[in-house]
Amino acid sequence: MKPSEELEAIAKQQGCCVEDLKFAQHMDSIDPIRPLRQDFHYPKMKDVKNTDLSIVNGEEDCVYFCGNSLGLCPKKTKEYMDIEIDKWSKIGVQGHTNGDLAWAHCDERIDKDMAKIVGGKEGEVAVMNGLTVNLHLLLISFYQPTKERHKILCEGKAFPSDHYAFESQIKLHGYDPATSLRLLEPREGEFTLRTEDIVKTIEEEGESIAVICLSGLQYYTGQYFDIPTITQAGQKQGCYVGWDLAHAAGNLPLYLHDWGVDFACWCSYKYLCGSAGTLAGFFLHDKYRNNNFPKLLGWWGHNMDTRFQMDNVMDLSPGAYGYRISNPPGFLCVPIKASLEVYNKTSMTELRTKSKLLTGYLEMLIKKQYGREETNNASTTGVYIDIFTPSDPEQRGAQLSLSFSICIQTVFKELEKRGVVCDKRYPRVIRVSPVPIYCSFQDVHRFMKYLYDSIQAAKDSTLKNDLYIPKGEDQL
Numbered sequence: 001m002k003p004s005e006e007l008e009a010i011a012k013q014q015g016c017c018v019e020d021l022k023f024a025q026h027m028d029s030i031d032p033i034r035p036l037r038q039d040f041h042y043p044k045m046k047d048v049k050n051t052d053l054s055i056v057n058g059e060e061d062c063v064y065f066c067g068n069s070l071g072l073c074p075k076k077t078k079e080y081m082d083i084e085i086d087k088w089s090k091i092g093v094q095g096h097t098n099g100d101l102a103w104a105h106c107d108e109r110i111d112k113d114m115a116k117i118v119g120g121k122e123g124e125v126a127v128m129n130g131l132t133v134n135l136h137l138l139l140i141s142f143y144q145p146t147k148e149r150h151k152i153l154c155e156g157k158a159f160p161s162d163h164y165a166f167e168s169q170i171k172l173h174g175y176d177p178a179t180s181l182r183l184l185e186p187r188e189g190e191f192t193l194r195t196e197d198i199v200k201t202i203e204e205e206g207e208s209i210a211v212i213c214l215s216g217l218q219y220y221t222g223q224y225f226d227i228p229t230i231t232q233a234g235q236k237q238g239c240y241v242g243w244d245l246a247h248a249a250g251n252l253p254l255y256l257h258d259w260g261v262d263f264a265c266w267c268s269y270k271y272l273c274g275s276a277g278t279l280a281g282f283f284l285h286d287k288y289r290n291n292n293f294p295k296l297l298g299w300w301g302h303n304m305d306t307r308f309q310m311d312n313v314m315d316l317s318p319g320a321y322g323y324r325i326s327n328p329p330g331f332l333c334v335p336i337k338a339s340l341e342v343y344n345k346t347s348m349t350e351l352r353t354k355s356k357l358l359t360g361y362l363e364m365l366i367k368k369q370y371g372r373e374e375t376n377n378a379s380t381t382g383v384y385i386d387i388f389t390p391s392d393p394e395q396r397g398a399q400l401s402l403s404f405s406i407c408i409q410t411v412f413k414e415l416e417k418r419g420v421v422c423d424k425r426y427p428r429v430i431r432v433s434p435v436p437i438y439c440s441f442q443d444v445h446r447f448m449k450y451l452y453d454s455i456q457a458a459k460d461s462t463l464k465n466d467l468y469i470p471k472g473e474d475q476l
């Protein structure tokens, strides 16, 4: 059953319609993971910037729909951080080997829980560096271009950091991005990539492709790619296939080992709530446990047993651990530990079940009120919203990318006044992400009210000209 049908059925049972507050309250009351919101600091209206406290209650929670950019702070973070600061204060260097998060092993205290999030087996996952750094380290191993096989295949609108990583790796090997970076573009008039088209490109050009590296979930469109199908198609052509899972990790269940993915990396600060710029995830499939790929080495890749003999003879750890370079920062492991403890109270499948309903709920309310088809071109506000994230729940995660028929400049300011925290891209796109681990159905309901009020306020505003999208800037 589609989420919208399931929601309509529940509403009918309750004798109300999905637009009613009562319905949102009911959905929250039957949500088995509702209590997890209490494990996070959910920002208040009065604290987030640009809120107008003459129109909203400062003591109320804001509407935090930006967890795809930065996850909220787990409450345990402060307590655990204090423990580490105390330890440093009291015992200095002995902190390396003492305490639950003994610094010399702090990454190893969290990487098993991290492996669960992405479906990695023991030894396949490490937690280290930043995301783009890990992408570079993996490309150094997997991208070994030859005259025949020199391309990297990626999305045309890949996240900039990934695009730059690909370009610079290509140049590092003396190749030209103009001919070696192969960009996938959607069909004319479409916004997302079709799996069949990606597979076709791989079949046609596979022999010249060294590495395929897409994002698991596209940061801008919210499209979730068919990872197993694309991975298989690439490997069949002799390509290595890796994934940037920045927007997928902690968003939906992943089975990297079972899918046979060659490599993957992701950050821990979006859905995973590990704090801004914190340590990132690194996955290397077991089949490469004892590889001879080129790689950059440091002392932390050395086997623990012999690491401190300091004899300068490398005894490399197998698997992902062999890619560790520097000693890990204990303080950056703290919020990840706090967050993964909350994730351990549930499972990615349970989160996904809620997420499909929560995002499906948001989608159906937007369509009912602002959809061109659903309103027969007669939206009460005169404003239309097209959702360019796939409507198939299997092809998306928590995020919806909204394209407004008007310029959103004033609408966005009005949303901010009402404590809605989300992401904008002028002239017309807003991305919203009701993250299932701490967002509620009532958040979606409140968002819809604030959205309506913001659109009305924008239309009443003296800055009406702001509503028009300048010619030539009409693209998404």
Ligand SMILES: *Cc1c(COP(=O)(O)O)cnc(C)c1O
Residues within 6 Å of the ligand: 130, 131, 132, 133, 159, 161, 162, 215, 219, 244, 246, 247, 267, 277
């Ligand atoms: C968020 C994000 C990044 C950010 O990279 P950092 O190295 O963490 O700054 C890179 N790639 C993708 C696809 C992202 O979504």
